[in-house]
Amino acid sequence: MNLSKEMYLKAGISEKVYDHCEKIWLSLEDRFKKIDEISEYNQLKVIKAMQDNRVSEACLMGTTGYGYNDLGRETLEKVYASVFNTEDALVRPQITCGTHALALALMSNLRPGDELLSPVGKPYDTLEEVIGIRFSKGSLAEYGVTYKQVDLKENGDFDLERIKNAINERTHMVTIQRSKGYQTRPTLSVEKIGELISFIKGIKSDVICMVDNCYGEFTEIIEPSDVGADLVVGSLIKNPGGGLCPTGGYLAGKKECIENAAYRLTSPGLGKEVGASLNMLPSMFQGFFMAPSVTANAAKSAIFAANIYERLGFPVIPDGKVERYDIIQSVVFKNAEGLCAFCEGIQKAAPVDGFVKPEPWNMPGYDSPVIMAAGAFVSGSSIELSADGPLRDPYAVYFQGGLTYQHGKFGIMMSLQSLYEKGIVTL
Numbered sequence: 001m002n003l004s005k006e007m008y009l010k011a012g013i014s015e016k017v018y019d020h021c022e023k024i025w026l027s028l029e030d031r032f033k034k035i036d037e038i039s040e041y042n043q044l045k046v047i048k049a050m051q052d053n054r055v056s057e058a059c060l061m062g063t064t065g066y067g068y069n070d071l072g073r074e075t076l077e078k079v080y081a082s083v084f085n086t087e088d089a090l091v092r093p094q095i096t097c098g099t100h101a102l103a104l105a106l107m108s109n110l111r112p113g114d115e116l117l118s119p120v121g122k123p124y125d126t127l128e129e130v131i132g133i134r135f136s137k138g139s140l141a142e143y144g145v146t147y148k149q150v151d152l153k154e155n156g157d158f159d160l161e162r163i164k165n166a167i168n169e170r171t172h173m174v175t176i177q178r179s180k181g182y183q184t185r186p187t188l189s190v191e192k193i194g195e196l197i198s199f200i201k202g203i204k205s206d207v208i209c210m211v212d213n214c215y216g217e218f219t220e221i222i223e224p225s226d227v228g229a230d231l232v233v234g235s236l237i238k239n240p241g242g243g244l245c246p247t248g249g250y251l252a253g254k255k256e257c258i259e260n261a262a263y264r265l266t267s268p269g270l271g272k273e274v275g276a277s278l279n280m281l282p283s284m285f286q287g288f289f290m291a292p293s294v295t296a297n298a299a300k301s302a303i304f305a306a307n308i309y310e311r312l313g314f315p316v317i318p319d320g321k322v323e324r325y326d327i328i329q330s331v332v333f334k335n336a337e338g339l340c341a342f343c344e345g346i347q348k349a350a351p352v353d354g355f356v357k358p359e360p361w362n363m364p365g366y367d368s369p370v371i372m373a374a375g376a377f378v379s380g381s382s383i384e385l386s387a388d389g390p391l392r393d394p395y396a397v398y399f400q401g402g403l404t405y406q407h408g409k410f411g412i413m414m415s416l417q418s419l420y421e422k423g424i425v426t427l
Protein backbone atom coordinates (compact mmCIF):
# COMPACT_ATOMS: atom_id res chain seq x y z
CA MET A 1 0.00 0.00 0.00
CA ASN A 2 1.36 3.44 -0.83
CA LEU A 3 2.03 5.87 1.97
CA SER A 4 -0.67 8.38 1.17
CA LYS A 5 -3.35 5.68 0.94
CA GLU A 6 -2.48 4.57 4.43
CA MET A 7 -2.83 8.15 5.65
CA TYR A 8 -6.20 8.57 3.89
CA LEU A 9 -7.51 5.45 5.61
CA LYS A 10 -6.32 6.82 8.96
CA ALA A 11 -8.06 10.11 8.19
CA GLY A 12 -11.42 8.40 7.75
CA ILE A 13 -11.58 7.52 4.06
CA SER A 14 -12.72 3.98 3.35
CA GLU A 15 -10.96 1.76 0.85
CA LYS A 16 -13.93 1.84 -1.59
CA VAL A 17 -13.99 5.65 -1.65
CA TYR A 18 -10.21 5.82 -2.02
CA ASP A 19 -10.17 3.41 -4.95
CA HIS A 20 -12.98 5.26 -6.74
CA CYS A 21 -11.24 8.61 -6.29
CA GLU A 22 -7.77 7.37 -7.20
CA LYS A 23 -8.92 6.28 -10.65
CA ILE A 24 -10.29 9.71 -11.26
CA TRP A 25 -7.33 11.78 -10.08
CA LEU A 26 -5.00 9.63 -12.15
CA SER A 27 -7.15 10.33 -15.22
CA LEU A 28 -6.86 14.09 -14.69
CA GLU A 29 -3.07 14.39 -14.90
CA ASP A 30 -3.05 15.94 -18.37
CA ARG A 31 -5.68 18.49 -17.40
CA PHE A 32 -3.70 19.42 -14.33
CA LYS A 33 -0.56 19.91 -16.40
CA LYS A 34 -2.33 22.65 -18.35
CA ILE A 35 -3.38 24.34 -15.14
CA ASP A 36 0.20 24.16 -13.89
CA GLU A 37 1.33 25.90 -17.07
CA ILE A 38 -1.11 28.76 -16.47
CA SER A 39 -0.01 29.08 -12.88
CA GLU A 40 3.66 29.04 -13.87
CA TYR A 41 3.07 31.82 -16.39
CA ASN A 42 1.16 33.91 -13.87
CA GLN A 43 3.69 33.27 -11.12
CA LEU A 44 6.43 34.74 -13.30
CA LYS A 45 4.15 37.65 -14.22
CA VAL A 46 3.69 38.49 -10.52
CA ILE A 47 7.37 38.11 -9.63
CA LYS A 48 8.40 40.28 -12.57
CA ALA A 49 5.90 42.96 -11.52
CA MET A 50 7.32 42.90 -8.00
CA GLN A 51 10.87 43.23 -9.29
CA ASP A 52 10.05 45.90 -11.88
CA ASN A 53 8.42 47.99 -9.19
CA ARG A 54 11.33 47.48 -6.78
CA VAL A 55 9.50 45.79 -3.95
CA SER A 56 11.88 45.97 -0.99
CA GLU A 57 11.91 44.98 2.64
CA ALA A 58 10.93 48.56 3.49
CA CYS A 59 7.69 48.02 1.51
CA LEU A 60 6.53 45.55 4.13
CA MET A 61 6.51 48.17 6.88
CA GLY A 62 3.09 49.72 7.37
CA THR A 63 2.04 53.20 8.32
CA THR A 64 -0.36 54.50 10.97
CA GLY A 65 -2.51 57.62 11.26
CA TYR A 66 -3.16 59.34 7.93
CA GLY A 67 -0.84 57.01 6.12
CA TYR A 68 0.96 59.72 4.11
CA ASN A 69 3.89 58.55 1.97
CA ASP A 70 3.14 54.89 2.50
CA LEU A 71 5.85 53.30 0.36
CA GLY A 72 4.48 49.78 0.70
CA ARG A 73 0.92 50.73 -0.17
CA GLU A 74 2.04 52.77 -3.17
CA THR A 75 4.32 50.02 -4.41
CA LEU A 76 1.65 47.34 -3.97
CA GLU A 77 -0.72 49.40 -6.09
CA LYS A 78 1.96 49.68 -8.78
CA VAL A 79 2.44 45.90 -8.66
CA TYR A 80 -1.29 45.33 -9.18
CA ALA A 81 -1.31 47.84 -12.04
CA SER A 82 1.60 46.00 -13.69
CA VAL A 83 0.01 42.56 -13.35
CA PHE A 84 -3.36 43.75 -14.62
CA ASN A 85 -1.67 45.84 -17.31
CA THR A 86 -3.45 49.03 -16.26
CA GLU A 87 -2.45 52.65 -15.67
CA ASP A 88 -3.22 52.57 -11.96
CA ALA A 89 -4.75 50.55 -9.13
CA LEU A 90 -6.37 51.02 -5.74
CA VAL A 91 -5.66 48.10 -3.36
CA ARG A 92 -6.79 48.72 0.19
CA PRO A 93 -7.79 46.97 3.40
CA GLN A 94 -10.29 49.83 3.82
CA ILE A 95 -12.27 48.33 0.93
CA THR A 96 -14.23 45.86 3.02
CA CYS A 97 -15.25 43.20 0.46
CA GLY A 98 -15.98 42.53 -3.20
CA THR A 99 -19.37 44.21 -3.10
CA HIS A 100 -17.81 47.33 -1.60
CA ALA A 101 -15.12 47.40 -4.30
CA LEU A 102 -17.76 47.11 -7.04
CA ALA A 103 -20.02 49.71 -5.40
CA LEU A 104 -17.04 52.04 -5.12
CA ALA A 105 -16.17 51.63 -8.80
CA LEU A 106 -19.76 52.34 -9.86
CA MET A 107 -20.61 55.13 -7.47
CA SER A 108 -17.42 57.05 -8.13
CA ASN A 109 -17.59 56.89 -11.91
CA LEU A 110 -21.30 57.50 -12.45
CA ARG A 111 -23.07 60.84 -11.99
CA PRO A 112 -26.78 61.69 -11.69
CA GLY A 113 -28.43 61.30 -15.08
CA ASP A 114 -26.00 58.62 -16.24
CA GLU A 115 -27.11 55.11 -17.13
CA LEU A 116 -25.43 51.81 -16.26
CA LEU A 117 -25.82 48.81 -18.57
CA SER A 118 -25.33 45.12 -17.80
CA PRO A 119 -25.11 43.31 -21.15
CA VAL A 120 -24.67 39.88 -19.52
CA GLY A 121 -27.91 39.56 -17.57
CA LYS A 122 -28.58 39.91 -13.86
CA PRO A 123 -25.52 40.88 -11.83
CA TYR A 124 -24.40 39.23 -8.57
CA ASP A 125 -27.08 39.31 -5.85
CA THR A 126 -25.48 41.94 -3.64
CA LEU A 127 -25.20 44.35 -6.58
CA GLU A 128 -28.98 44.47 -6.90
CA GLU A 129 -29.07 46.70 -3.86
CA VAL A 130 -26.07 48.75 -4.98
CA ILE A 131 -27.75 49.49 -8.28
CA GLY A 132 -31.23 49.74 -6.81
CA ILE A 133 -32.81 46.84 -8.71
CA ARG A 134 -34.02 45.92 -5.24
CA PHE A 135 -34.84 48.98 -3.15
CA SER A 136 -32.02 50.04 -0.89
CA LYS A 137 -30.96 53.20 0.90
CA GLY A 138 -28.05 54.89 -0.83
CA SER A 139 -28.39 52.95 -4.08
CA LEU A 140 -27.42 54.37 -7.47
CA ALA A 141 -31.14 54.66 -8.25
CA GLU A 142 -31.58 57.01 -5.30
CA TYR A 143 -28.93 59.28 -6.83
CA GLY A 144 -30.64 59.36 -10.21
CA VAL A 145 -28.48 56.81 -11.99
CA THR A 146 -30.63 54.53 -14.12
CA TYR A 147 -29.98 50.93 -15.08
CA LYS A 148 -30.59 48.77 -18.13
CA GLN A 149 -30.03 45.05 -18.48
CA VAL A 150 -29.77 42.82 -21.51
CA ASP A 151 -29.96 39.11 -20.79
CA LEU A 152 -27.79 36.54 -22.50
CA LYS A 153 -29.48 34.51 -25.22
CA GLU A 154 -30.86 31.08 -24.42
CA ASN A 155 -27.62 29.47 -25.69
CA GLY A 156 -25.44 31.75 -23.54
CA ASP A 157 -24.39 34.08 -26.39
CA PHE A 158 -24.42 37.87 -26.16
CA ASP A 159 -27.61 39.41 -27.53
CA LEU A 160 -25.77 41.93 -29.72
CA GLU A 161 -28.86 43.39 -31.33
CA ARG A 162 -30.46 44.20 -27.98
CA ILE A 163 -27.18 45.46 -26.53
CA LYS A 164 -26.83 47.85 -29.46
CA ASN A 165 -30.38 49.11 -28.93
CA ALA A 166 -29.82 49.52 -25.18
CA ILE A 167 -26.84 51.88 -25.59
CA ASN A 168 -27.90 55.52 -25.65
CA GLU A 169 -26.46 58.99 -25.02
CA ARG A 170 -26.77 58.48 -21.25
CA THR A 171 -25.00 55.10 -21.16
CA HIS A 172 -21.83 55.96 -19.24
CA MET A 173 -20.75 52.64 -17.81
CA VAL A 174 -21.09 48.95 -18.58
CA THR A 175 -20.73 46.20 -15.97
CA ILE A 176 -19.65 42.74 -17.10
CA GLN A 177 -19.51 39.87 -14.61
CA ARG A 178 -16.79 37.38 -15.55
CA SER A 179 -17.80 34.49 -13.29
CA LYS A 180 -21.24 32.98 -13.40
CA GLY A 181 -21.34 33.38 -9.63
CA TYR A 182 -24.35 31.46 -8.36
CA GLN A 183 -26.23 31.39 -11.65
CA THR A 184 -26.46 28.68 -14.26
CA ARG A 185 -25.10 30.67 -17.21
CA PRO A 186 -21.58 29.87 -18.40
CA THR A 187 -18.60 31.79 -17.03
CA LEU A 188 -17.14 34.16 -19.63
CA SER A 189 -13.64 33.61 -20.94
CA VAL A 190 -11.42 36.68 -21.13
CA GLU A 191 -11.45 36.32 -24.90
CA LYS A 192 -15.25 36.55 -24.99
CA ILE A 193 -15.21 39.55 -22.67
CA GLY A 194 -12.78 41.19 -25.11
CA GLU A 195 -15.15 40.60 -28.01
CA LEU A 196 -18.03 42.12 -26.07
CA ILE A 197 -16.00 45.18 -25.08
CA SER A 198 -14.89 45.75 -28.71
CA PHE A 199 -18.50 45.54 -29.84
CA ILE A 200 -19.63 48.05 -27.20
CA LYS A 201 -16.76 50.47 -27.85
CA GLY A 202 -17.55 50.24 -31.55
CA ILE A 203 -20.95 51.71 -30.78
CA LYS A 204 -19.84 54.17 -28.13
CA SER A 205 -16.11 54.57 -27.68
CA ASP A 206 -16.09 56.55 -24.42
CA VAL A 207 -18.26 54.21 -22.34
CA ILE A 208 -16.43 52.87 -19.27
CA CYS A 209 -16.32 49.06 -19.34
CA MET A 210 -15.98 47.56 -15.86
CA VAL A 211 -15.48 43.85 -15.23
CA ASP A 212 -16.49 42.16 -11.97
CA ASN A 213 -13.40 39.96 -11.83
CA CYS A 214 -14.34 38.01 -8.66
CA TYR A 215 -13.20 34.35 -8.76
CA GLY A 216 -11.65 34.84 -12.21
CA GLU A 217 -8.19 36.22 -11.43
CA PHE A 218 -5.29 34.03 -12.58
CA THR A 219 -7.48 31.28 -14.05
CA GLU A 220 -6.17 32.36 -17.47
CA ILE A 221 -2.93 33.98 -18.59
CA ILE A 222 -4.69 37.20 -19.54
CA GLU A 223 -7.08 39.38 -17.55
CA PRO A 224 -10.04 41.41 -18.83
CA SER A 225 -7.89 44.56 -18.61
CA ASP A 226 -5.62 43.02 -21.28
CA VAL A 227 -8.53 43.02 -23.72
CA GLY A 228 -9.96 46.50 -23.27
CA ALA A 229 -11.66 46.64 -19.86
CA ASP A 230 -11.26 50.10 -18.32
CA LEU A 231 -11.66 48.76 -14.80
CA VAL A 232 -11.33 45.32 -13.19
CA VAL A 233 -12.59 44.85 -9.66
CA GLY A 234 -12.40 42.10 -7.06
CA SER A 235 -12.07 40.88 -3.49
CA LEU A 236 -8.86 40.13 -1.59
CA ILE A 237 -10.41 37.21 0.26
CA LYS A 238 -10.81 35.48 -3.08
CA ASN A 239 -8.13 34.66 -5.70
CA PRO A 240 -5.73 37.65 -5.57
CA GLY A 241 -5.36 37.51 -1.78
CA GLY A 242 -3.85 34.05 -2.13
CA GLY A 243 -5.54 32.96 1.11
CA LEU A 244 -3.16 35.09 3.18
CA CYS A 245 -4.72 38.51 2.86
CA PRO A 246 -7.20 38.89 5.75
CA THR A 247 -9.45 41.56 4.18
CA GLY A 248 -9.69 44.09 1.36
CA GLY A 249 -10.57 44.77 -2.23
CA TYR A 250 -8.92 46.08 -5.38
CA LEU A 251 -9.67 48.11 -8.47
CA ALA A 252 -7.25 48.28 -11.39
CA GLY A 253 -7.79 50.37 -14.48
CA LYS A 254 -7.60 53.74 -16.22
CA LYS A 255 -5.97 56.51 -14.21
CA GLU A 256 -9.11 58.64 -14.23
CA CYS A 257 -11.39 55.81 -13.08
CA ILE A 258 -9.04 54.96 -10.22
CA GLU A 259 -8.72 58.60 -9.23
CA ASN A 260 -12.50 58.92 -9.08
CA ALA A 261 -12.67 55.81 -6.92
CA ALA A 262 -9.94 57.05 -4.58
CA TYR A 263 -11.72 60.38 -4.04
CA ARG A 264 -14.86 58.47 -3.20
CA LEU A 265 -13.16 55.92 -0.91
CA THR A 266 -11.37 58.54 1.17
CA SER A 267 -12.41 62.10 0.37
CA PRO A 268 -12.34 64.63 -2.44
CA GLY A 269 -8.95 66.30 -2.23
CA LEU A 270 -7.32 63.41 -0.37
CA GLY A 271 -7.76 60.46 -2.74
CA LYS A 272 -4.94 57.91 -2.79
CA GLU A 273 -2.69 59.98 -0.50
CA VAL A 274 -4.23 58.69 2.72
CA GLY A 275 -5.16 55.30 4.15
CA ALA A 276 -2.81 53.75 6.69
CA SER A 277 -1.79 50.22 5.78
CA LEU A 278 -1.18 49.31 9.47
CA ASN A 279 0.34 45.83 9.56
CA MET A 280 -1.41 44.50 6.47
CA LEU A 281 1.28 44.82 3.82
CA PRO A 282 3.19 41.55 4.34
CA SER A 283 0.06 39.46 3.81
CA MET A 284 -1.11 41.61 0.91
CA PHE A 285 2.20 41.23 -0.91
CA GLN A 286 2.73 37.61 -0.02
CA GLY A 287 -0.86 36.70 -0.78
CA PHE A 288 -0.58 38.23 -4.25
CA PHE A 289 2.67 36.32 -4.72
CA MET A 290 0.90 33.07 -3.75
CA ALA A 291 -2.28 33.80 -5.74
CA PRO A 292 -1.39 32.12 -9.06
CA SER A 293 -0.59 28.81 -7.42
CA VAL A 294 -3.45 28.98 -4.90
CA THR A 295 -5.89 29.69 -7.75
CA ALA A 296 -4.50 26.70 -9.63
CA ASN A 297 -5.05 24.50 -6.58
CA ALA A 298 -8.64 25.67 -6.30
CA ALA A 299 -9.21 25.05 -10.02
CA LYS A 300 -7.81 21.52 -9.72
CA SER A 301 -10.05 20.84 -6.73
CA ALA A 302 -13.10 22.02 -8.70
CA ILE A 303 -12.21 19.80 -11.66
CA PHE A 304 -11.64 16.83 -9.37
CA ALA A 305 -15.07 17.39 -7.78
CA ALA A 306 -16.79 17.70 -11.15
CA ASN A 307 -15.31 14.43 -12.35
CA ILE A 308 -16.01 12.50 -9.15
CA TYR A 309 -19.68 13.46 -9.05
CA GLU A 310 -20.27 13.41 -12.79
CA ARG A 311 -19.10 9.81 -12.90
CA LEU A 312 -21.58 8.94 -10.14
CA GLY A 313 -24.45 10.33 -12.22
CA PHE A 314 -25.00 13.74 -10.56
CA PRO A 315 -25.47 16.79 -12.78
CA VAL A 316 -22.41 19.03 -12.40
CA ILE A 317 -21.94 22.61 -13.62
CA PRO A 318 -19.54 23.11 -15.30
CA ASP A 319 -19.07 19.53 -16.52
CA GLY A 320 -15.89 17.57 -15.94
CA LYS A 321 -14.35 18.32 -19.33
CA VAL A 322 -14.79 21.99 -20.17
CA GLU A 323 -12.08 24.58 -19.78
CA ARG A 324 -12.40 26.67 -16.59
CA TYR A 325 -12.56 30.43 -16.31
CA ASP A 326 -13.36 30.59 -12.59
CA ILE A 327 -13.07 28.35 -9.51
CA ILE A 328 -16.74 27.66 -8.69
CA GLN A 329 -18.20 24.19 -9.05
CA SER A 330 -21.75 23.13 -8.47
CA VAL A 331 -23.19 19.66 -7.99
CA VAL A 332 -26.93 19.00 -8.08
CA PHE A 333 -28.19 16.52 -5.48
CA LYS A 334 -31.98 16.87 -5.95
CA ASN A 335 -32.57 16.26 -2.23
CA ALA A 336 -31.62 17.81 1.11
CA GLU A 337 -29.87 14.66 2.39
CA GLY A 338 -27.32 14.70 -0.42
CA LEU A 339 -26.64 18.42 -0.09
CA CYS A 340 -26.20 18.22 3.69
CA ALA A 341 -24.04 15.09 3.55
CA PHE A 342 -21.75 16.79 1.04
CA CYS A 343 -21.32 19.85 3.27
CA GLU A 344 -20.70 17.71 6.35
CA GLY A 345 -17.90 15.94 4.51
CA ILE A 346 -16.25 19.21 3.43
CA GLN A 347 -16.41 20.45 7.03
CA LYS A 348 -14.84 17.24 8.34
CA ALA A 349 -11.81 17.93 6.15
CA ALA A 350 -11.29 21.47 7.48
CA PRO A 351 -8.14 22.48 9.39
CA VAL A 352 -10.21 24.89 11.54
CA ASP A 353 -13.56 23.85 13.05
CA GLY A 354 -13.21 20.39 11.56
CA PHE A 355 -15.16 18.96 14.52
CA VAL A 356 -18.24 21.06 13.80
CA LYS A 357 -21.33 19.69 12.05
CA PRO A 358 -22.89 22.26 9.72
CA GLU A 359 -26.63 22.79 10.11
CA PRO A 360 -29.04 24.57 7.74
CA TRP A 361 -30.17 27.98 9.04
CA ASN A 362 -32.42 30.84 7.97
CA MET A 363 -29.93 33.36 6.66
CA PRO A 364 -31.10 36.96 6.24
CA GLY A 365 -31.90 37.69 2.60
CA TYR A 366 -32.67 34.09 1.59
CA ASP A 367 -36.11 32.58 1.15
CA SER A 368 -35.11 29.09 2.29
CA PRO A 369 -32.63 27.67 4.84
CA VAL A 370 -29.00 27.60 3.74
CA ILE A 371 -26.29 25.13 4.73
CA MET A 372 -22.66 26.22 4.73
CA ALA A 373 -19.41 24.39 5.27
CA ALA A 374 -16.33 26.44 5.98
CA GLY A 375 -13.37 25.88 8.20
CA ALA A 376 -11.23 28.81 7.21
CA PHE A 377 -8.30 30.72 8.66
CA VAL A 378 -9.84 33.94 7.31
CA SER A 379 -13.52 34.24 8.18
CA GLY A 380 -15.74 34.01 5.11
CA SER A 381 -12.80 33.47 2.79
CA SER A 382 -13.99 31.64 -0.28
CA ILE A 383 -10.55 31.01 -1.75
CA GLU A 384 -10.31 28.56 1.16
CA LEU A 385 -12.21 25.29 0.78
CA SER A 386 -15.89 26.03 1.30
CA ALA A 387 -19.31 24.85 0.18
CA ASP A 388 -22.84 26.09 0.55
CA GLY A 389 -26.29 25.73 -0.90
CA PRO A 390 -29.92 26.69 -0.23
CA LEU A 391 -32.26 23.87 0.84
CA ARG A 392 -34.61 24.11 -2.07
CA ASP A 393 -34.98 22.45 -5.42
CA PRO A 394 -32.65 21.51 -7.15
CA TYR A 395 -30.57 21.17 -3.93
CA ALA A 396 -27.37 22.25 -5.61
CA VAL A 397 -24.17 22.76 -3.67
CA TYR A 398 -21.73 25.50 -4.67
CA PHE A 399 -18.22 24.51 -3.90
CA GLN A 400 -15.08 26.60 -4.23
CA GLY A 401 -11.54 27.13 -3.07
CA GLY A 402 -8.81 25.00 -1.64
CA LEU A 403 -5.51 26.69 -0.73
CA THR A 404 -3.76 23.43 -1.53
CA TYR A 405 -4.93 20.84 -4.02
CA GLN A 406 -4.23 18.20 -1.38
CA HIS A 407 -6.78 19.81 0.90
CA GLY A 408 -9.35 20.28 -1.88
CA LYS A 409 -8.93 16.66 -2.84
CA PHE A 410 -9.28 15.47 0.75
CA GLY A 411 -12.42 17.61 1.16
CA ILE A 412 -14.05 16.07 -1.90
CA MET A 413 -13.09 12.58 -0.76
CA MET A 414 -14.60 13.27 2.67
CA SER A 415 -17.78 14.55 1.01
CA LEU A 416 -18.04 11.32 -0.94
CA GLN A 417 -17.27 9.33 2.20
CA SER A 418 -20.14 11.10 3.92
CA LEU A 419 -22.59 10.34 1.05
CA TYR A 420 -21.34 6.75 0.95
CA GLU A 421 -21.78 6.18 4.71
CA LYS A 422 -25.34 7.52 4.53
CA GLY A 423 -26.14 5.16 1.66
CA ILE A 424 -26.84 8.03 -0.76
CA VAL A 425 -24.28 6.68 -3.21
CA THR A 426 -23.12 3.13 -3.77
CA LEU A 427 -19.61 2.32 -4.98
Ligand SMILES: *Cc1c(COP(=O)(O)O)cnc(C)c1O
Nearest residue numbers: 097098099124179181212214235
Ligand atom coordinates in the same frame (compact mmCIF):
# COMPACT_ATOMS: atom_id res chain seq x y z
C1 LIG B 1 -18.08 37.15 -4.31
C2 LIG B 1 -18.59 37.92 -5.45
C3 LIG B 1 -19.01 39.26 -5.34
C4 LIG B 1 -19.13 39.97 -4.02
O1 LIG B 1 -18.15 39.77 -3.16
P1 LIG B 1 -18.30 39.85 -1.56
O2 LIG B 1 -16.88 39.91 -1.17
O3 LIG B 1 -19.00 38.64 -1.09
O4 LIG B 1 -19.01 41.11 -1.24
C5 LIG B 1 -19.41 39.92 -6.48
N1 LIG B 1 -19.42 39.30 -7.66
C6 LIG B 1 -19.04 38.03 -7.82
C7 LIG B 1 -19.08 37.39 -9.17
C8 LIG B 1 -18.60 37.30 -6.72
O5 LIG B 1 -18.22 36.04 -6.87
